[in-house]
Amino acid sequence: MLKWTWKSVFSQRGTLIGSVLGIACTFILVIFFDAVWRGESEQVVSYPAHMKPDVWVMQSGVGNMHMAMSFVWDWKADKIAKLPGVKQVTPILYLNSIVTSEQNQIFAFIVGLLPDNKRAGPWKLSAGRHIENPLETVIPDVLAKISNLNIADKIHIADKLFTIVGMSSGTYSSANPVLFVPFSDLEDLLASTGTYSYLLVDADEGTRPEVLVQRIRDEVDKVNVLTHEEFINNDYSMAIQMGVEIIVIMTIICSVLAALIVGFTSYSLVIRRRRELAIIKALGVRSINILTSVILQAIIVTSIGFGIAVFFALFILPYTTLLQPQLTLSLSLSSLTHIGMIAFIVAVLGALLPAWHVSRMEAASAYHV
């Protein structure tokens, strides 16, 4: 029975190739969208994730960075800096704004840095240098590539014209590319003085972040104080809700489509073998063995399709970022395993209905096929 199960899958090569390619294409699409979703999810919080202070301090009522506005008086930063257990306080000014170049307009996060503030600045430059003078900016290298911008080109942030002096790596996501400008220029744009947006607080060695959070809350009024983990979680949830939702919807649609294609392929495989299934039933094969055989065939075909999709995902998909640099793909073994498990469940479910029909079919129908 096993021999027949195996051989009959490969006997109709045209059908097999069609089914396998259909399944493979669907899974490539699912894996692609999953990788985009994961990549974008990771990238959307890349700035706070790379800064990684022990504690974040912001205006009371504000709990994240994505699309938020926060003001904290500068004297509060001085007060926090003097608290026991505080190693360093790094203030930044922050604005969500539209960046305009000759080619296009793009929504971005603008981070204002005090002079010599390397702690909260770009962590890796792929070209140029850090900002040193007024009206200079460091932009994400991917943004430069897709907007055809180079060092020394000019861009508008709100009504101010900035000169690009550097390009940073890892600071681009389609939802929120991060640009760095001098603190004073952003202060002008916001028309605010004596305030910061966020304080990045590093704790002394041996001081637990939770203890420091409580200490700041006790000593400083009208601020929200969060550990890095809490802040990142808030920011991630907000970013997913606002920016990545469309990718989530597309991934879900694609997964449902994949389920339907795999299910339909399983179904049509069984229907095409109806004649032979009736014969083997007449010859004395038990219904349970026919059911097992049909499910096994569906699993074999789905496995081959999934294998091709995984090969494509591992060796070819990464090159898509060369053509589309704004894509951030994140492939992981766990997500592939997850998709694989879903594939097998769908294949089995897809085969169950026709297999059930066949197992209930009168063996006498072998005379009429």
Added chain:
Amino acid sequence: MSIIKASNLTKSFGHDHTAIKAVDNVSISIQAAEIILIMGPSGSGKTTLLSLLGGLLTPSQGNIEIDGVNITALKETALPAIRALKIGFIFQSFNLLDALSVEDNILFPARLRPGGINKARSRASKLIEQLGLQKRSKALPQSLSGGEKQRVAIARALINEPKVILADEPTGNLDSQTGQDVMMLLHDIAHEQGCSVVVVTHDPRIEDIADRILWLEDGKLSDRKHDQHKWCRDPVCGMRIDEWTAEYTLQYSGIKYSFCSQKCLDKFNDHPGQYLSNP
């Protein structure tokens, strides 16, 4: 000794006023090594009766005993084992498994027999030799001729040494000579191996090898004398056909023609003039 004993067998399809009795109160007893022909017009219930005798259909009423086992009293789950071990099936359209070689097709029912595969291999080799399939044992069904396919089907039916062979139109898709060969094979199987053979057919050539001919009409069975025929000739191959039982018939220019097989009917349809000018 009766190998098959069916009593008061009835099979109805449909319900209430739409119910049709395909087999109506049939009783039949078939001895070992006996060749029984079941003949009758199309739609008379021949295949239904064969399906009932083979445990492929459950009767609406009546009992069937095969080799002493009352299969109508068995649960549905026990029937596959009876079919695999006690009955050999031969179908008109051969019904070989396309993915398997000749040898594997023959061995397929043996794999359903617990621990029987090693013993079956030597039997399969013997059957392949007996049926002249030595050179084709590794071939796939699609590369076989109709006669070869039917010989493979016969070998498959015999592999588990069944008590009964049930054959539905075994010569229906074969030309005259190959049909003759298949008939002789069935004859030898019955007489040399003591196997009961039940054949449903329209082919009057098989009558020569039959021990008994049963006539089924409107689901009812009756004995039939050998000489009750209305003979005519197949206009394509010239074979003698019983017009009363012919399955393949055609009205052409107001005249009814009967054919031995679908193949001859198709040939006639393609060029009727050719066959009518040379009757």
